[in-house]
Amino acid sequence: MRVRVLGSAAGGGFPQWNCACPNCRAVRAGAEGYTARTQASLAVSGDGQNWYLLNISPDIRAQLEAAPELQPASSRASPIAGAIFINGDLDACLGALCLRESTPLNFYTTETIQRGLTSKNQFFRTLQRFEGHVTWRALKLNERIALALPRGGESGLDVEAISVGGKVPVHLVGIETDDPRQNIGLLVRARGTDQALGFFPSVAGPSPELEGAIARTQCCFFDGTFWAEDELPALGLGERTAREMAHWPLSGEAGSLAWLRRSMPGRRLLIHINNTNPILYDKSPERQQVLAAGVEVAHDGMELRL
Numbered sequence: 001m002r003v004r005v006l007g008s009a010a011g012g013g014f015p016q017w018n019c020a021c022p023n024c025r026a027v028r029a030g031a032e033g034y035t036a037r038t039q040a041s042l043a044v045s046g047d048g049q050n051w052y053l054l055n056i057s058p059d060i061r062a063q064l065e066a067a068p069e070l071q072p073a074s075s076r077a078s079p080i081a082g083a084i085f086i087n088g089d090l091d092a093c094l095g096a097l098c099l100r101e102s103t104p105l106n107f108y109t110t111e112t113i114q115r116g117l118t119s120k121n122q123f124f125r126t127l128q129r130f131e132g133h134v135t136w137r138a139l140k141l142n143e144r145i146a147l148a149l150p151r152g153g154e155s156g157l158d159v160e161a162i163s164v165g166g167k168v169p170v171h172l173v174g175i176e177t178d179d180p181r182q183n184i185g186l187l188v189r190a191r192g193t194d195q196a197l198g199f200f201p202s203v204a205g206p207s208p209e210l211e212g213a214i215a216r217t218q219c220c221f222f223d224g225t226f227w228a229e230d231e232l233p234a235l236g237l238g239e240r241t242a243r244e245m246a247h248w249p250l251s252g253e254a255g256s257l258a259w260l261r262r263s264m265p266g267r268r269l270l271i272h273i274n275n276t277n278p279i280l281y282d283k284s285p286e287r288q289q290v291l292a293a294g295v296e297v298a299h300d301g302m303e304l305r306l
């Protein structure tokens, strides 16, 4: 399986348009040790020709132009077969509307997430321009299914959805209720193998189910949104704590970094990193703690093979 990191930042990207926190100021100024990042998404391929996107961020156009393997080789023949969405947050799926130019695609997600995206949402009708334009396929929790190609045939990959807690997207509060199918992590495997790629960019906290899933990964991208529980309030950037935003902070004895260190061996990479997170600075003590725990920090354009 081939994997490309299209984007590694949390919602808003790095820098974020309306933010002048110390990190955003430093990256805008071109300070050494800071690297700009687009919003989190991966591209995966089982055969090196057909690619599935894990989330489609609002930065998708720039991400595709930076990735030669994801560009069409002939007239309107995109190698992108479709996408899998881990929740209905706009940074995870808004880019789907930017891929509206009449290429058949398969979209996989839970029925709950799909309802939140398409129900009463006229914009999504732009992906129904003809029969078979976008085909939605339902993921059920803990069930491994093959990823099909939109024009028929198999991609050589399969996927399994794992519930990771969390909550409804901000724009659905008061409309949809919290549900285990609102926020998932993914295990992606090449057909016929048991070693999985994990994609868990939004994790509310630990659970036996999460631990069992992570243990089955050879390589796992994990929620690196916040370093500290009070990261935003401490910077005067908001009232809500990390856990109130359904993200498990990295630091502390009960933090995800200590948990990742204890979890199974294998490659661990942080993704979906918020622009306030001190690990964005290469030389920060927090970055050193991450590296000392044997955990990597994903960056845009990174390529892996499993």
Ligand SMILES: [Zn+2]
Binding pocket: 015, 016, 019, 020, 021, 022, 023, 024, 025, 275, 276
């Ligand atoms: Zn910022």
